[in-house]
Amino acid sequence: MGNYKNPGKQMKFDELFRLLNFCKTIQTEGTDPFDLDVKRFLETLKHYHKKWKSLEDLLLDADAIAELAKIIELQGKWIKDRSSSFYIDPVLLELKLKMLEPQQLATAFFKSWHPIISLDRITPQRLTEGLAYWNALLPLGERDDEFPLPSAVESTFDIEDLIELNILSETEFDDAVQAVLNELEERGRIEYHAFIYGASFETSVKKAYLTSYLVNEGKAELDINPLEEEVFISPSYTNVNAQAHHTQSRSIPVSLSYEDWLRWRVRQKRN
Amino acid sequence: MESETEEELRTRTERKVKKAAQLLFFRQHRIPGVKGWELKKALGEDYVEVIAVLNSVLDTLGMEVKRIGEEGGEREGEEKKAERDRFMIVLKSPVIEKASGERIDNIAMLSATLAYIISKQGKVQRKAVEDFLSDKFPKQRVYFALDRYIKQGYVGEDDKALYIGWRTRAEVDRKALLDLILT
Numbered sequence: 001m002g003n004y005k006n007p008g009k010q011m012k013f014d015e016l017f018r019l020l021n022f023c024k025t026i027q028t029e030g031t032d033p034f035d036l037d038v039k040r041f042l043e044t045l046k047h048y049h050k051k052w053k054s055l056e057d058l059l060l061d062a063d064a065i066a067e068l069a070k071i072i073e074l075q076g077k078w079i080k081d082r083s084s085s086f087y088i089d090p091v092l093l094e095l096k097l098k099m100l101e102p103q104q105l106a107t108a109f110f111k112s113w114h115p116i117i118s119l120d121r122i123t124p125q126r127l128t129e130g131l132a133y134w135n136a137l138l139p140l141g142e143r144d145d146e147f148p149l150p151s152a153v154e155s156t157f158d159i160e161d162l163i164e165l166n167i168l169s170e171t172e173f174d175d176a177v178q179a180v181l182n183e184l185e186e187r188g189r190i191e192y193h194a195f196i197y198g199a200s201f202e203t204s205v206k207k208a209y210l211t212s213y214l215v216n217e218g219k220a221e222l223d224i225n226p227l228e229e230e231v232f233i234s235p236s237y238t239n240v241n242a243q244a245h246h247t248q249s250r251s252i253p254v255s256l257s258y259e260d261w262l263r264w265r266v267r268q269k270r271n
Numbered sequence: 272m273e274s275e276t277e278e279e280l281r282t283r284t285e286r287k288v289k290k291a292a293q294l295l296f297f298r299q300h301r302i303p304g305v306k307g308w309e310l311k312k313a314l315g316e317d318y319v320e321v322i323a324v325l326n327s328v329l330d331t332l333g334m335e336v337k338r339i340g341e342e343g344g345e346r347e348g349e350e351k352k353a354e355r356d357r358f359m360i361v362l363k364s365p366v367i368e369k370a371s372g373e374r375i376d377n378i379a380m381l382s383a384t385l386a387y388i389i390s391k392q393g394k395v396q397r398k399a400v401e402d403f404l405s406d407k408f409p410k411q412r413v414y415f416a417l418d419r420y421i422k423q424g425y426v427g428e429d430d431k432a433l434y435i436g437w438r439t440r441a442e443v444d445r446k447a448l449l450d451l452i453l454t
Binding site: 116 | 296297304337360361362371376378379381382385386389391393403438442443444445447448451452
């Protein structure tokens, strides 16, 4: 903000800044939003409205309106919370909680608790998949940076996680998978990394994720040459091995790292 | 196309209910339960009706399918909302005395934490909860316990503030908890 030599102007700015700070305090400290007199705030703004001349004046006015809108929103939420069945005077509850013995608190919890019933079971198929994963995994010493450890199963992302992270939306997921399948059908049998890697590492990871769905659904097949450490991918119909449909599924870890992608890009530029 | 006989319809429904039970009882993801769209994919368009049939079966065993909505999803249409909701099986009214191996003091701390957060309109600074709990428990134990509740899903953490986690929304009757504490 500039320096205002006009004392009258300085006064109105002071008043507005004071109100703005009060709005921000309510938002950050969580104090009662009804402490702010909205009507008076609006009257103050109206009072100064005709005197605004510069862009800075108008920006301050807009800022004040925006802050006021946030307070009104908080007031709405405040009323909603108070009228809900969960509302309880925090001070009263705090006092009560301090008075209760741990045993009493635990009893209250158990009486209002409806535990989720969920079981973990390792199926023979999952065991087979685990064994196939183990068999395909190179010893730790041989993997090094060239073959980094794949992420733990517990921390893998599923579609929901990607939707939550706004990387994909449910509706566009099928389209995205189809687009990758179309590209694969166009390019035919190809080395896996040559197919996955693209202009950016981010899109490469996304493509690898989508490709894993194609493989899972049997629309694409991976052909691994363990001696050469080469992995080829092809659309299912190009694979002449008809037995593929009858073989048991297994997990295949294929590494994808930023360093590897960088090396791939350098090779691409050289070629 | 020939219309389905009553017998065929019953067999198909039984098959779907069995599949729904397996999907809901056995964990598919890190978080228990199944999303509506997953059920729709596995059971078909009438998945909500299938869940209703399963619910009536579970009722006799003291269990029920609970539907947990996402925060802020109220504006969506019913069908779309159901697809985004998470379905899970919970005990309707616990008849067994002990359904957890947790220590009593851990449960007491959890109970106090949840009540405290609820009383502060569902969100409170972690520091405030730590100070409150450390009135009765050593600080180190409090830090450890809070981290554990976050990991278990009872409490969520966002920018040093704690809020009610997905698991509390699924498992705890919050109104009953407050009533029990206040009476």
